[in-house]
Amino acid sequence: MDDDEWEYFFDVFDHLPRGGPGSNATTGKAFRMIENMPEHPRVLDVGCGPGMQTLELARLSGGHITAIDLHQPFLDRLTAEAVRLGLRDRVEPLKMDMSKLAFPDNSFDLIWSEGALYSVGFENALKSCHRVLKDGHCLAASEAVLFKGEVPPEVKDFWENEYPDITDIPGCLHRIESAGFEPLSHFRVPKKDWFDHFYDPMKVRLKEVMPKYRLNTKAMTLLGTMEREIELYNRFSDRSGYEFFLMRKR
């Protein structure tokens, strides 16, 4: 995307409660599957976005959460919300690239990432996280996957543009092993998680911004792609979606 397109993109995304599908219920479900957590764990949230799951992790774990992202306005929103909720002393938003993690080896008791590792490639991101996670500790991440069955051409075209490296669940498990982790468990992120805090607010925001861009073809093309993405997922949610993976560092 060029600079103009990023501007239109963030005119929508800066106003959504999340940067991707998820919910506190799903964060909690994944968190409760992790065994042997210390009482006050050090947690790294990778690609935190506006940080809904960061704040939920702070509440669930009782620990200290370092939350990294590249988009400063998301980090600012997370800081403000952490202050509002009285969690600022346990939530540390930082601008950092997930492929250049500036932490010592074995820094974290738990690494978390919802819908963000694909940004630098799932396996690359897992390898980068591996070094900073303590030996024998867990990483939990949701990732876009193709589900079983034939993939309709529209869905294929969509992912070809968005994430050409997308694979199926066995493919993800293979990447997890290649990055030095033992896969522990996985489950599908429910369809409801795509709408409640992501696509439904996106529809509302698209309605708000479209009038001001109606004579701007470039903006309308980008916003139209977002509308089509929602419609496509609604029709074919059994063909592709997000899977939450839990794994342990070998």
Ligand SMILES: C[S@@+](CC[C@H](N)C(=O)[O-])C[C@H]1O[C@@H](n2cnc3c(N)ncnc32)[C@H](O)[C@@H]1O
């Ligand atoms: C799909 S959003 C998910 C955000 C959040 N985890 C959620 O579920 O609401 C992906 C996030 O990854 C961030 N991101 C993309 N590339 C990144 C990188 N190289 N390093 C750190 N964050 C990155 C984006 O800014 C965005 O906030």
